[in-house]
Amino acid sequence: MAYSAPSVKKAFKILHLLADSSSSLGLSEIAKRLKIGKSTVHGITSALEELGVLVRDPLHKKFGLGYTLLELSRKSYRKFELRDIARPPMEKLVEKVGETVFLGIMNGDHITILEVVESNREMKITSPPGTRLPLLAAATGKVFLSLLEEGRAKEIVQKMGLKKYTPNSITDPRRFLKEVEEAKKRTYAIDDEEYMNGVRAVSAPIQVPFLPPAAIWVVGFTSSLTDQKMEKVISEIRKTAQEISHSMKEKLR
Numbered sequence: 001m002a003y004s005a006p007s008v009k010k011a012f013k014i015l016h017l018l019a020d021s022s023s024s025l026g027l028s029e030i031a032k033r034l035k036i037g038k039s040t041v042h043g044i045t046s047a048l049e050e051l052g053v054l055v056r057d058p059l060h061k062k063f064g065l066g067y068t069l070l071e072l073s074r075k076s077y078r079k080f081e082l083r084d085i086a087r088p089p090m091e092k093l094v095e096k097v098g099e100t101v102f103l104g105i106m107n108g109d110h111i112t113i114l115e116v117v118e119s120n121r122e123m124k125i126t127s128p129p130g131t132r133l134p135l136l137a138a139a140t141g142k143v144f145l146s147l148l149e150e151g152r153a154k155e156i157v158q159k160m161g162l163k164k165y166t167p168n169s170i171t172d173p174r175r176f177l178k179e180v181e182e183a184k185k186r187t188y189a190i191d192d193e194e195y196m197n198g199v200r201a202v203s204a205p206i207q208v209p210f211l212p213p214a215a216i217w218v219v220g221f222t223s224s225l226t227d228q229k230m231e232k233v234i235s236e237i238r239k240t241a242q243e244i245s246h247s248m249k250e251k252l253r
Helices: 006-020 027-034 038-050 068-072 082-097 138-146 152-160 173-186 227-252
Strands: 054-056 063-065 100-107 110-117 132-134 189-192 199-206 214-221
Touching: 006 027, 006 038, 006 063, 027 038, 038 054, 082 100, 082 110, 082 214, 082 227, 110 138, 138 152, 138 173, 138 189, 138 199, 138 214, 152 173, 173 189, 199 227, 214 227
Parallel strands: none
Antiparallel strands: 054 063, 100 110, 100 214, 110 132, 189 199, 199 214
């Protein structure tokens, strides 16, 4: 007789429920809808969250589907492969600006780097795919919060707080949220040594429905990313982000 694997079946029931839901769900609501014990739901969701299959809202503690599911399905659903689509435009961007370019997604209460195209410079900023970054870190934080629903950014900032990484870090919630609003209007955000001393960055959002909030960002040392060069980087990264967004939307049609 075949083993029925009850825990696996319950896990898939949870995944189907979240996939069909228009919003994230909490433990009690999942348990009630599926008629599964709350302790069992807690154990399964904790395991799935650790694997990246589920992500939990840092403010409301509710669960939604994670990016891992898209990664698992890439062989049969190539249209969801953001990394594949973003890589060529990112390579062109590196050629134009001469600095390292990153692609990442908002993954619960942090940012996960999906792809990196390194600069050819001997001295450069880099981190491997899979690296986690703080959600509210400088330019990327401003851009990711700018993609959220109105009022959500304020709630997350109030809940998580703003850490002082360098003397330039913005720790005043009102000032940080003002820059989030500016990022939404301008479709880019700047980090002027706010996350790392001697390092500047520019980030721009990848605006695609039905996918986790995503963005690209250019990072370099202040000695290289001068004010004059920053103007060029801003112009080029906005074009690149728009190109990636357009290509993803075409694939999703």
